[in-house]
Structure formats: structure tokens, C-alpha cells
Amino acid sequence: MTGMSLPITTQDSNLKQGGSAAQTPRMLIPHKYAWTAPFLLAAALLLAIVASLCVGAYPMTPFHAARVLLHLLWPFGHGLAQFNLKEITVMKIIRPPRVLLAALAGMGLGISGTALQGMMRNPLVGPDIVGVTSGAAFGGVVAITLDLPPAGIIVLAFVGGLLAMACTFGLAKLAHGGNNSMILILAGVFIGALFLALVGLVEFYGNVFRIRDWIIGSFVNADWTKVASIAIPTLFGGAVLMALRWRMNLLSLGDMDAKQLGVNVSVLRWTVIAVVSLIVSAQVAVSGIVAWVGLVIPHCARMLVGPDHRRLLPTAGLMGALFVLGLDDLTRSIVHGGLPVGSLTAIVGTPTVCFLLWKSQGKGWGRE
Amino acid sequence: MSNTVIEFNNLGHAYRPGEWVFQNYSAAIQQGSIFALLGPNGCGKTTLLKVLLGALKPSTGSVVMDGRSAFVPQLFQVTFDYSVLDMVLMGRARQVGLFSQPSVEDEEAAMASLDRFGIAHFARHPFHELSGGERQLVIFARALVSDAEILILDEPTSALDLKNQIVVLDWITRLSHQDGLTILFTTHHPHHALAVADNALLMLGGSNLVSGKAGDVLSEENLRALYGVDLKLLAFEHKGHSHETLVPVLPYASRARQQAR
Numbered sequence: 001m002t003g004m005s006l007p008i009t010t011q012d013s014n015l016k017q018g019g020s021a022a023q024t025p026r027m028l029i030p031h032k033y034a035w036t037a038p039f040l041l042a043a044a045l046l047l048a049i050v051a052s053l054c055v056g057a058y059p060m061t062p063f064h065a066a067r068v069l070l071h072l073l074w075p076f077g078h079g080l081a082q083f084n085l086k087e088i089t090v091m092k093i094i095r096p097p098r099v100l101l102a103a104l105a106g107m108g109l110g111i112s113g114t115a116l117q118g119m120m121r122n123p124l125v126g127p128d129i130v131g132v133t134s135g136a137a138f139g140g141v142v143a144i145t146l147d148l149p150p151a152g153i154i155v156l157a158f159v160g161g162l163l164a165m166a167c168t169f170g171l172a173k174l175a176h177g178g179n180n181s182m183i184l185i186l187a188g189v190f191i192g193a194l195f196l197a198l199v200g201l202v203e204f205y206g207n208v209f210r211i212r213d214w215i216i217g218s219f220v221n222a223d224w225t226k227v228a229s230i231a232i233p234t235l236f237g238g239a240v241l242m243a244l245r246w247r248m249n250l251l252s253l254g255d256m257d258a259k260q261l262g263v264n265v266s267v268l269r270w271t272v273i274a275v276v277s278l279i280v281s282a283q284v285a286v287s288g289i290v291a292w293v294g295l296v297i298p299h300c301a302r303m304l305v306g307p308d309h310r311r312l313l314p315t316a317g318l319m320g321a322l323f324v325l326g327l328d329d330l331t332r333s334i335v336h337g338g339l340p341v342g343s344l345t346a347i348v349g350t351p352t353v354c355f356l357l358w359k360s361q362g363k364g365w366g367r368e
Numbered sequence: 369m370s371n372t373v374i375e376f377n378n379l380g381h382a383y384r385p386g387e388w389v390f391q392n393y394s395a396a397i398q399q400g401s402i403f404a405l406l407g408p409n410g411c412g413k414t415t416l417l418k419v420l421l422g423a424l425k426p427s428t429g430s431v432v433m434d435g436r437s438a439f440v441p442q443l444f445q446v447t448f449d450y451s452v453l454d455m456v457l458m459g460r461a462r463q464v465g466l467f468s469q470p471s472v473e474d475e476e477a478a479m480a481s482l483d484r485f486g487i488a489h490f491a492r493h494p495f496h497e498l499s500g501g502e503r504q505l506v507i508f509a510r511a512l513v514s515d516a517e518i519l520i521l522d523e524p525t526s527a528l529d530l531k532n533q534i535v536v537l538d539w540i541t542r543l544s545h546q547d548g549l550t551i552l553f554t555t556h557h558p559h560h561a562l563a564v565a566d567n568a569l570l571m572l573g574g575s576n577l578v579s580g581k582a583g584d585v586l587s588e589e590n591l592r593a594l595y596g597v598d599l600k601l602l603a604f605e606h607k608g609h610s611h612e613t614l615v616p617v618l619p620y621a622s623r624a625r626q627q628a629r
Binding site: 181249257307 | 514
């Protein structure tokens with residue numbers, strides 16, 4: 001019996017000649033408008049902010065809202081007399097700080113979730129999953145129980161958030177899984193549960209109503225002090241993460257590969273952890289736990305612009321702002337004063353994550 | 369060809385005290401040469417690579433690596449759906465500042481590297497949709513664009529079909545001969561080592577090793593001692609060139625085929 005001989009060409013190794021690539025039609029990455037998406041979203045956010053100033057228990061037309069706002073901002077004008085007290089109160093004290101607070105909280109959570117998912121190489125991670133939210137909440141409730149001022153709440157929330165993240169990474173390292181994203185997530189779940197239990201304990205002995213109102217996640221008591229408290233950490237932290245956005249791609253390859261490419265992995269990782277803790281703690285300190293945003297928004301942004309953090313990070317920030325602002329507008333439109341937005345983000349977020357999980361089967365989730 | 373770029377002396381590693389994976393290993397790898405590491409499953413090839421790369425601290429001995437290195441793991445998977453161009457662009461990490469983004473020049477360098485390997489047409493395709501052979505070429509392109517001087521590959525042909533095995537081995541030879549890269553690779557295929565490597569090290573377990581010129585080290589006796597099976601060294605002429613290869617002898621299958629005839 002004579003065996004069949006197959007000709008093997010070794011002169012030209014170009015795969016176009018016979019590799020599977022030439023024969024299998026492949027789909028191009030469907031992110032045709034990836035670079036324009038952040039600009040379109042920025043424009044949409046501006047429009048959403050204007051719209052948000054108009055909706056609520058006392059609705060106004062955009063033109064009228066703009067007129068009131070311009071008169072309030074213009075220091076030399078004397079035309080305020082033409083507006084009634086309700087309009088002035090709404091546009092001076094109630095809506096602008098609330099709208100900015102919601103947008104900044106959503107922006108911070110979107111950016112933080114994206115950075116965490118990239119760093120941990122797992123799209124099922126968010127600030128609430130890895131324990132940072134619970135840690136910040138614990139710091140916050142301790143500060144509230146001790147009757148500390150808003151700055152004290154932020155500082156203790158930051159310390160709590162950072163402590164929780166350090167515990168998560170420490171536990172993962174003890175389990176020899178510092179480089180394994182599943183071990184990190186498990187460690188985060190354990191640490192998060194521990195800090196939530198501590199929150200419950202402090203709640204039991206502290207001012208239960210004040211703590212409950214704070215922790216449930218709401219923008220009801222927004223004021224300009226809270227806006228400043230969230231704006232400074234979010235904008236500063238966001239700027240640092242934006243500057244490191246390409247490095248996030250490298251970090252998402254895994255420690256060994258990133259090190260071989262010349263990345264100082266531990267410095268970069270701890271920078272991201274510190275910045276994420278700062279942003280999330282600031283958000284928790286001023287508006288309580290707003291769940292799921294940091295988990296859901298990065299997925300939606302990735303579907304829109306792809307996984308490259310150069311586009312993904314700004315897109316997730318803008319989408320997060322739009323998402324939380326939209327939900328807060330909805331709560332204000334439904335109930336006078338507004339429902340706690342933290343509950344609504346969880347109610348909307350859970351089915352969204354379930355849908356994304358179903359939709360993304362076989363597209364790479366969980367690859368190690 | 370006489371500059372030593374990788375040197376390890378009395379190298380040993382134990383995950384637990386007294387349980388040595390390997391011990392007292394010494395070798396020197398010259399610039400621009402191809403060095404093959406062979407040994408049965410579990411003998412510690414990947415551990416040795418990790419020690420050389422600095423991912424694991426050696427229990428004893430020292431490693432000196434003189435030059436930028438790039439590592440190509442056995443199975444290269446990415447969690448996120450990066451494009452091929454994004455993957456190659458990441459090779460520019462040393463050239464791009466900490467708070468900077470890759471420039472147009474970096475993208476051009478990445479495209480040129482992809483073009484060199486004949487896969488520029490995949491630039492906008494998702495990396496994870498490529499075949500194993502194509503992925504290896506993308507990682508080679510990334511290594512080249514990173515200005516690496518040493519390429520360390522963990523079983524580069526293990527998951528590839530025959531054509532892609534030849535493509536990858538061909539590129540290993542080209543990168544060494546044309547670009548002067550020093551290449552260290554592990555393999556389960558002695559005939560691959562014989563075909564492309566200048567030097568080889570056989571990991572016989574514990575502190576036993578055989579190291580030297582590939583043609584001398586990859587003998588029938590040494591490979592029998594390494595794997596416990598018989599291999600036959602065959603020499604032949606093809607298109608005016610002389611070749612040598614190693615063929616395993618399958619005792620039962622050979623007898624069965626002969627009886628069938």
C-alpha cells in the first residue's frame with residue numbers, strides 16, 4: 001500500500017497561501033464609529049443635563065429653565081424679580097446640585113468599574129463585587145455614627161474602601177491566587193460580605209434611620225458641598241485613569257506578559273486601586289451605595305466601542321453619567337422628591353447583566 | 369556569535385523545601401543562537417523558563433540575562449476582544465511614556481511588523497478569532513516591534529497543525545538568522561529541535577542534564593534516556609540539501625502493520 005503524499009511548501013510562510021485565515025471569512029470588529037462615540041456621548045450628556053434641569057415635581061420648559069439659570073449666574077442682573085420663589089429655589093438650590101451629583105457619581109462608577117475589570121481581567125467585576133463599595137460604606141457609617149462632618153465621611157469612606165481592596169488582594173495572595181482573577185473575585189466577595197456585616201453592626205448600635213437613609217443610595221439631599229466633595233476626587237481620579245488608559249490594555253494581559261513588555265505591574269496596579277478607591281469612596285460618601293453601575297456600564301461601553309481602554313474609559317464614564325442621571329430623572333418624575341436611585345440601578349442592572357451574560361456566551365468571558 | 373546573552377549557574381528551584389524540580393543547572397546561550405529545552409512532561413521546563421524570566425525566584429544559583437526579552441506562552445489567550453493591531457501595538461510599551469498614548473509612528477511600526485509576517489490584513493480583526501499559528505505570528509510581530517533581543521517561547525508548536533508548525537519553525541530560524549534574535553524554546557518534538565536549534569539542553573530530572581550542540585545532544589541514546597522510547601535518526605537528501613530527522617519507533621504498531629502486510 002502506498003501512502004498518499006501531501007506537498008508541504010516551506011519556502012513562503014505567508015499564511016495567505018493556505019492557512020485557515022484565507023479560507024474562513026471573519027467578521028471585522030464592529031466598532032466603526034468607535035472614535036466618534038465619546039464625542040456623541042458628551043453631546044448627549046450636555047443635552048441630558050439641560051433636560052434634567054427641566055423635569056421633576058415642578059416642570060419647566062428648557063427655555064424658561066435656561067432663563068432662570070442665566071439670571072442666577074449673571075451677577076449684575078436685576079431681573080430675578082420676574083421669576084417666582086419656587087422657580088428660583090428649584091434652579092438655585094435643588095436641581096443643579098442634584099443633576100451634577102448624579103452625573104458625577106455615574107461617571108465615577110463607570111470609569112472605576114472599567115478600570116477594575118481591565119485590571120482584574122474579568123468582565124464580571126465591579127466596585128461592589130470586589131468589596132470596595134462595602135468598605136467605603138463601612139467607613140461612611142462609622143463617620144456618621146461619630147457625627148463627623150462631610151469631609152470626615154469622605155476620608156473614612158476612602159480609608160474603608162482602600163482597606164477593603166487591600167484585604168481583597170491580600171487574601172488572594174495568601175491563597176496563592178494574586179494573579180488569578182477568579183480567586184480575586186472570590187476574595188472580594190468574602191471581604192465585601194465581611195464589611196457589609198460590619199455596616200450592619202454599626203447600624204445596630206448607631207443612628208439607624210440616618211444611616212439607612214444614607215446607605216440606600218440617593219441624591220435627594222444634594223447640595224453644593226456634596227458636589228464639590230465628589231467632583232474633586234472624581235475629576236482628579238478620572239484624569240489619572242484617563243492618562244493611564246493605554247496602560248490599562250497592558251495590565252489586562254496578565255502580570256507575566258505585562259512585565260515582559262516592560263510594565264511595572266505592581267506600581268500600576270496599586271495606582272489603579274488607590275484611584276478607584278478614591279472615586280468610589282467619594283461617591284459612596286455623598287450618595288450611599290449606588291449598585292451595579294460599575295458592573296453594567298463597562299459592558300455596554302465595550303459593546304459600543306470595543307475593549308481598547310483608550311476609547312472604552314471615556315465612553316464608560318459618559319455612559320455611566322447618562323445612565324445614573326436618566327434613572328434619577330425617572331425617580332424624580334415618578335415620586336415627589338424621588339425614589340432612592342440605588343434601588344433602581346440594582347433593579348435595572350440585574351436583568352441587564354443577565355441579558356449580557358446570555359448574549360456574550362462564547363465571546364470570551366471567563367477566558368484565563 | 370560569541371557574546372553570551374543568557375547565562376545560568378548552579379540554578380535550582382524547589383516549590384517546597386527539599387522537593388527539587390531541577391538542581392545545579394548551568395548553561396550559556398550565545399547571542400543570535402537558537403537554544404532548545406527538552407524533557408518529558410512535568411520535568412520543569414516551564415518552571416525553568418519562569419525562573420529565567422524572573423517570574424519565579426530561583427532557590428539556588430543565579431541567572432544573568434543581557435538584553436530585552438519577550439515571552440511567548442504556550443497558549444496565548446486574552447480576556448478582552450482586542451484587535452490584532454492593538455495586540456501588536458502593546459509591544460511598544462517600553463517606547464511609550466507612562467502617561468502617554470501610542471503615536472502614529474508606533475502604529476506604523478506595528479503595521480510594518482505585521483506586514484513582515486504577512487498578516488497585515490488581519491490588523492483590524494479580533495485576535496482571539498485567529499488560528500493558533502496566526503496568533504503565534506502576531507506574538508512574534510509584537511516581540512519584533514518591542515525591540516526584544518531575546519525571544520523565549522514555551523512549546524511554540526504544541527497546538528498547531530503541521531503546516532503551521534513548519535511556518536512557526538521557519539520564522540524562528542529567520543528571526544535568529546536575519547534579525548539576530550536569541551531564541552530559547554521548549555519543545556516536545558526532538559525533530560523540531562534538531563531541525564532549527566544550534567544548542568539543546570535535555571532535562572533528565574533532578575540535577576541530571578545533557579547540554580551542548582543540538583546535533584551531538586539529540587542522539588538516539590540520549591533521547592532514549594530522556595523519554596524511555598526508541599527514536600531513529602534518519603539522514604536524507606532533498607532538493608540538493610542534506611537533512612536529518614528523528615522518527616519515533618512504535619513497537620506494537622510496527623509489528624501489527626508488518627503482520628497485516
